[in-house]
Amino acid sequence: MLTRKIPIIAIATAAGGAGVGIVRISGAPIQAELVHAIVGREMPARQAVVVSLKNAAGETIDQALALFFPEPASFTGEDVLELQCHGGPQLLQMVVRRCLELGKKSGLAIAEPGEFTQRAYLNGKIDLVQAEAIADLISAQSEAAVLGATRSLQGTFSQAINALVEEITQLRILVESTLDFPEEEIDFLESAQAHQRLLTISQRLVGLQEAATQGAILRDGMQLVLVGAPNVGKSSLLNRLAGDDVAIVTDLAGTTRDRIKVTITLAGMPVHVIDTAGLRVTHDLLERAGIERTWEAIRHADAMLFLRDGSEQNQAMSQEEVEMQNRIKTALPRHAIFFEVINKADLCSKLQIQASQLLGSLCVSAKTGLGIDELIKRIVERPGWNGGNEDLLIARQRHLECIASSATHLQKAQIHSLNGNQTLELFAEELRLAQACLEQVLGRTLPDELLGKIFSQFCIGK
Secondary structure (H helix, E strand, O other), X not given: OOOOOOXXXXXXXXXXXXXXXXXXXXXXXXXXXXXXXXHOOOOOEOOOEEEEEEOOOOOEEEEEEEEEEOOOOOOOOOEEEXXXXXXXXXXXXXXXXXXXXXXXXXXXXXXXXXXXXXXXXXXXXXXXXXXXXXXXXXXXXXXXXXXXHHHHHOOHHHHHHHHHHHHHHHHHHHHHHOOOOOOOHHHHHHHOOHHHHHHHHHHHHHHHHHHHHHHHHHHHOEEEEEEEOOOOOXXXXXXXXXXXXXXXXXXXXXXXXXXXXXXXXXXOEEEXXXXXXXXXXXXXXXXXXXXXXXXHHHHXXXXXXXXXXXXXXXXXXXHHHHHXXXXXXXXXXXXXXXXEEEEOHHHOOHHHHHHHHXXXXXXXXXXXXOOHHHHHHHHHHOOOOOOOOOOOOOOOHHHHHHHXXXXXXXXXXXXXXOOHHHHHHHHHHHHHHHHHHHHHHOOOOOOHHHHHHHHHOOXXXX
């Protein structure tokens, strides 16, 4: 897809009926004969024109608005023709088929997922962070996520990265220019405050790292899994957190036989809560299938609440529960957070609650709401969520990894900057590596295979 030079076409609006549906064509350039064949006339630049789209028999398919954007002043940086049709799915398919017939000699082909955005990136219209922000804006599920993705699309995130790259570049020039003058380099670097400049860059990178971490949490949310024996109150706790009866609750053990996934917001943080089948030995085939799915959810969790029954007759942790808890901790991903939660605290004495808290357990009552606020506070605190939505930038795991690697190289550079001329070359090399990591965020040094993978996750027409 990275090397395709042919014109491409796709429906740019979502599937399903709508008042308006857009068909987009991009090419470098689009042949004038093809444009004329599709719309039946010459097209002025950046002016909406009412046109009649016809089939091979000369029958009118639709009356549409056509817009032509000559290169390079277009989204992709190529010639772009947009047809704003009525939004019927069958109608749009007919328009696409007719355009493909007319564009056969030109090599017109259906666009691959994300190919329009990828061409914009390759033609220098946007950087990779902005390209990813387009997909994030489309998939955003909260107002905060929309605003964060918009800021990234407008270049706020990229500008912060570029500013750091420029500062590192200037420091590299300073350090590397002294390598040919070993007798003067230490005094020169001290007078230029190289070490202080490096500390300032590192501090700014830490601030960007914190903002990106918040943005990644806002984009992806947390996968929170509720696990425990049957009838400990997992479904009741889910309903309490969701503020609605999203799960069936009965006194009958084994009521939940399959995972129930609900996306909610806790203190402004998106959380994907999964209520699972109770873990126990059973011969019921349906329940056993649900339990296997429970283990699958555990293996992909970001956080897990291990629920126990806090009623008086079940205070002591059984050997079976101990073994189950150890098995769960082994199955959890390394980064996952584990909480032991004692439910039905409304049936416990104050002494029992205090004893459980001393052992590190959280005591709650899904029935009355006791302890729920503290539980929510603990859940959102552990991944570092601070609840602030102002000036957040949507970030991805790829961005966090690059920024973290850059920070590591800057830390090493600080050590070398204090060791005098003995490690000056290592100082310069660590700066170069830190800069390269930041440039990867913008897509300047990524291999084609990774770029192809990133854009393949976009929808067709974007």
